Amino acid sequence: MSSLPHIAPSTNPENLIQSEGFIPPTPRITAIRTELLSTPYSICLERPKLLEEFWRSKKGRQSAKTEHPFVHRALGLQYIFSHRKPRIYDGELIIGNMTSKRIAPNYYIEGGSINILEDITHLGKRTIPLKLTGRETLELLRIGLQNSFKSVGAKAVLRPSRFSYFLDFFRAKRYFVTEEAGIGHQVGNYRMVVQEGLLYPYEEAQQRLTEGKLADGSLLNADQKEFFRSVIVTIDGIRKMAENLADEAGELALQPGVTEKRKVELLESAKACRHVPFEPARTYLEGLQAVWLVHMALNLEDFEQGLSFGRLDQILLPLYRNDIVQGRLTPELATEITASFCLKACETIPLYSERIDKFYSGNGVAQALTLGGTDAEGNDVTNELSGLFLHAYAQVLTREPAVHVRIHPLTPDWFFHKSIELLQLGSSRPSLFGDTAIVRALEEAGMTKAHARDYAVIGCVEMASQGRTYNSSDATLFNLPLCLELALNEGKKFHGKARIEGPRRFGAPTPPVSALKTFDDVMEAFRSQVLHGIDDMVKVISWLEEAYRAIRTTPVNSIMTQGCLDKGKDVTWGGGLYDYTSIQAAGLADAGDSLYILNKVVFEDKRFNLEEFVRILRDNFRGREDLRVELANKYPRYGNGNSAADRMTQLAADAFADALWAHKNTRGGQYVPGFYSMTCHVGFGKVTGALPNGRLNGTRLSNGLAPIDGSERLGPTAVLRSAASLDSKRWMNCYALNMKFDKQVVQGETGRKALVHLFKNYFAQGGMQVQVNVLDTETLKAAKKDPSSYPGIVVRVAGYCAYFNDLQPDVQDEIIERTPHGIG
């Protein structure tokens, strides 16, 4: 951390936040961070054990028999909230332990946690080791096996009539269903939590029950009554959890050896946790503490992925300003509290077996903050707190939380520059989002303009109007290029694994290649395969939705989503004001480029007839390496500002979007597309055959909205131009456009200004999102050793930028050794 540029404390808070450099971390923050970074990961078994305990208890058995499933579920959650052991760690200013371990995932019986049993024999020896004692490992095995049929996934597809879907589901070729693990992915109504407290939904629920009516005057039906009861039970549980923490803090404060300063802090925390999240927050500290406590409850309820904080720079601003005016707080202190909050987010990781990790590696859960942007009328509302959050994150630079910045035409320069300055530190945060294109897409998906302008990012890139949306935003990842393989082989893979699939058809029965006479025929077959894949996937998801409604309702999420109290419905029953299911495509550029090249070589240039060409693909270019290399190198590609190539990528995207927009989920919500792939493009790549663009069988697919690695021949301006040229109006769930730069290219003020202009221009042309990696020498060294893991790094070579992997090893060495003159 000592490498951060330090700036002297300033008496002018605006200068402090806006000028160059970042406020250095206090020793406390450094200490917590160091401890977290050196803590091994484990698995927390407290939640499943408490849940089992509840199910076995008299009250639990009773409620299972007599209570409505909503209330039975809420009682289970209440039991977990109120019986978990509070743990407070050294020095932290925001308290509340995510799990019973310092860093661990929860084990969710109702979700997909069981996949971890695949690694049970070697938990400590995985690439990402999980440290458990022998007893814990046995306990984990027991919990997993005894409850294996209690998950929503098992409920949804383990039926004889659904067996073929089960296979598809399990093999993850066409799509990978995340929703099986949990829905998570939410930006709750933290504005309500901070400004009104849970008191508001609590009293609202009581009033509904007393009146026997909804707010609109209609009579409550039985389900609605039980829903309101579940709200009350759940909030009681959350209050108890906060109280237990307050008691613990109070006790710790009295321990011998506690410094006077720490004692005051602990008592302050105790006071906060006795007040929030039930009552409205009175101070900045209480505001953040309230957010954290409800965030914990959401984590304990469903699962950990994508649970996001929303626009805290807006929500907390009145408290912050008031504290400053009252003289209770300085910007430095607020930064420290905020950094402590950020570090809390490091306590959770996802629970993936190594098999699943192929699709999601990186161990992130993406607890997202969204900063900057506009109000409902479109006025800029970037403020000092937006900047302060950047300072706080600069002090920790950890994988969590995810930091996202909204850019619009009126974004103040200082904030844009500060965001890029943070990027220059090399942590790849923040990601940048373009309000203009995003608000347009959200409106297209049915939001009012005002609500669309109050968007916040869910997890990595997904979208919600904060506190109003139930978006199963990462329901499924979809393998788009595979649909082309299926289209060229009557719905079968070129080479299925003989025993499981043989030549089994799992796609649509499209015509044989001999009958595909024109490019339109090919497109038609491709579209049919996409439709067929989406249809099957929608079926599987509908069964999951059913299972959720039966056994995994989410009262905390419902309290946090506007619409539920009005309708008297859980979010899983369609209570949310806005409801979506979002599907992400991987391999968009591969699909687009392949369509382009196939059309060119077969139908335009007539170098091959389609049957010949498909035979070459089927043979994985065996004996035709020259052709493969030529296809990969010598044809126009998406990402070079070439409108003909970009148009094909749009066609591929449209096929996907059309198929999704034709569906509604069982809650009545719209299916919408997004384009990002976690690391799914690697997993999907392994099961996808050779493609017309020269990509070999089994190799990685393109990532999100990015061009294929190495095909961006004209550099970053052309990539951004191509991306911005795509019509994203119907892509409600946004996309990820990943760009990598060598630190040498974009360092200092010159680099900062250039990136600001580059992205300003991109957003003005219609870009939705961009994320930037600024890489240093160490990364380049690693990239040289293992090029395939580091594709697409832009480095500066003699006056221009090149892709690192394209350079000869000796040139790579030269770049690595380049003395820091800032030139090539």
Place this chain on the structure above:
Amino acid sequence: MGSAKPLIFSIQHFCLHDGPGIRSLVFFKGCPLRCIWCQNIESWKQEPEIAFKAHLCINCGRCVEKCPEHAFSEVGKRNSRFCRYCFTCTDNCPSGALTRFGVSKSVEDLMEELRPEFSLFKTSGGGVTFTGGEPTLYPEFSSALAKNLHAEGIDVTLETCGLFNLEKIRPLLQELQLMFFDIKVFDEARHRKLCGAGNTDIKNNLKSLVNDWNKKSGPFVWPRLPIVPDMTDGYDNIKGWAGFLNDLGISFLTIVPYHPMGANKRRWLGLPPTHNLRIPTDEEIHSIERLFLNEGIKVYKPGGENIKEHYTGA
């Protein structure tokens, strides 16, 4: 030669170190100098050239098979005596191992190629930089291109080695606000030895251009000096240039530390490697900065120039 259509050997976008803002670089082929540290060896000849990047070759044999003159003895090995530069081999090479340097482009072609970047030039205060090679070898063409760009509100900057006939490039200069003028070795004989030509004309050109600027009848001139250990970094060389610049009233310059990026290009073009060249150390760079500073000259790194601070014009 003046009216000849030049060959362009590269166009690079998103360049941040060759003038203000975000720029695109147009590389003209052909150079009157032969500096032994040159990093763009493919820029020397005005004629097209063919490079062979062995690390990309997949041994497919297309080059041997397709060459109408049977100029290849084996894959990638081209005998230039038989070659008549029909480019069948580079067109057919699937991997890009055989690469053509130098394509003839019209002003219109270049305008279309650059046009997508215009909005970025305008918002970032950037533009197009002519470089090479030596753009002034083609006075008519480069001034026509500059005029066209200028007419669309695009800023044009020139990077030059300084060896040109000043009268011939006046029309080009009229389109420029700023030019980077490379100086290298102060001593005439040594310049001749290391750069392949004397420097009297170069010095005279620099003098005249600075005078023009002072009379507000030419572009702002910004000198740049490559720092090549044992060639341009000697005390006498620094002192010599510092005195020269001071006489002209110039109190700033950019130094460009040598980097052996051109080494692999030499190999691609079948040229022997240059020896005795190395990257200057940080200490060497700092001591050069100090030397100049003692003479009242402020030193910048490429891309870091504070042009406004020194720009005394309108």
